[in-house]
Amino acid sequence: MKKIYGNKQLLDVLSGMAARGKAAHSVIISGEKGSGRKLAAKYYTQALMCESPSEGKPCGVCNACCNVEKDIHPDVIYPEKTGKLGNYSVSTAREVIADAYVRPNNSSGCKVYIFADCRHVDPRTQNTLLKLIEEPPEYAYFIFTCDSKAEFLSTIVSRCVCFSTSPCTEEEAAESLAENGFGQEEIRTAVSCFHGNIGMCERYISDEGIRKSVDLTKSLADSIIRKDEYALCVGLFSLGREREDVREQLSMLDKLVRDAAVLAKDPGGQTIGCFREGAAALAKSVTAYQSTRLHSCIEKAWRAVESNVSIPLALTALGAEIMEIVG
Incomplete structure (x- = not known):
């Protein structure tokens, strides 16, 4: 089993529940992309399925653990995402409900459904799953991974045990x-x-694509610092039309703006973005109030992209708002 760095407390709690025979049937694991939320979900699944656990901790070498690790365990199901926005549909929820009442055929007697990367899941889908999550079969477990538990209806959250990953x-x-x-x-x-x-x-x-995204974030920051509207528009339109790519780029730009606000107050402050030097330069050219407004307009563009608004339209509006703020 691959060594998991960080999140020790979370992993201890997950294995502890399994060891005491009190494993939660419905779990939400939240945290930023890349922070280990999927690894935690897989670890919990292995703890439930393991043929030779030690104090609830999976051995990592039995057939069950290896099959979970390789994503080939027949009783570990990753429900399908569909549609233009790549989301979980009501139809998918109904398929899960029907399948959940088919008993598993493995030594652990468990069946696990992992809903990965939940984002803006249709409330109708959540309501369809609600009864199953509230009163699941004794052998069925449901794991949801997401950026934030705020992605879910309060009725879903109240029926799940919620955990957050922590940065390494x-x-x-x-x-x-x-x-x-x-x-x-x-x-x-x-x-x-x-x-x-x-x-x-x-x-x-x-991934060369991520390296290009970092370079583009640096270019966008430089355009904002120089108040170069043309360069900013060119940079934004180079993001293309893939929603996931645009969301990721906007998130990186937003972190840079956040870092600028931090460095404006404390030049030695800790940053979370990909371009500390650019954040430091931006901190010298915008006020704290302007940083707050920049964050707000980036967040608005991010929500627009999430809501299936035309990407070119959302990015055009974003560029205009940024120039209005810093101009």
Whole structure:
């Protein structure tokens, strides 16, 4: 089983529930992308399925643990996302309900459904699942991973045990990356961009698309600092029309704006974005009030993209608002 860095308290709680025979049937694990929420979900699944657990901790070597790790366990189901927004539909919820009442055929007697990367799940889908989550079969478990539990209706949240992932230290991130065979220079660069977020650090090293996103974030920051409306518009329109890519880029830009606000108050403050130097320069060119407004307009654009608004339209409005704020 792959070593999991950080989130020790969360993993101890999950294995502790399994060891005491009081495993929660419905769990929400929230945290930013790359923070280990999927690893935690898989760890909990292994704790439930393991053939030879030790105090609730999965052994990582039995057939069940290996099959969960490889995503081939027949009784670990990842419901399908559908539609333009790539979300869980009412139809999918009904399929899960029907399948949940088919007993599993494995030594643990458990069946686990992992709803990964939940974002703006249709309330109708959530309401369809509500009764099942409230009164599940004794062998059925449901795990939801998301950025924030605020993604769910209060009725769903109240019927789940909620956990949050916590960031690793940069030292832990570097150790994990070294263990995976990455070179010291690429580790240093990745950690400088994504700090203790191991998942994003790994993506930065192995995915050219993420490296381009970091470069674009730097370019957008430079355009804002120089108040170059043309360059800003060109940069925003280069994001394309893939919603996931646009959301990720806006999130990176928003973190840079957040860092600028922090560094304006404390030049030695801790940053979470991918471009500390750009955040420091932006901190010198905008006020705290302007930083707050920049955050608000980026967040509004992010929500528009989430809501299936035309991406070019949302980005055009964003560019105009940014220039109005800093101009």
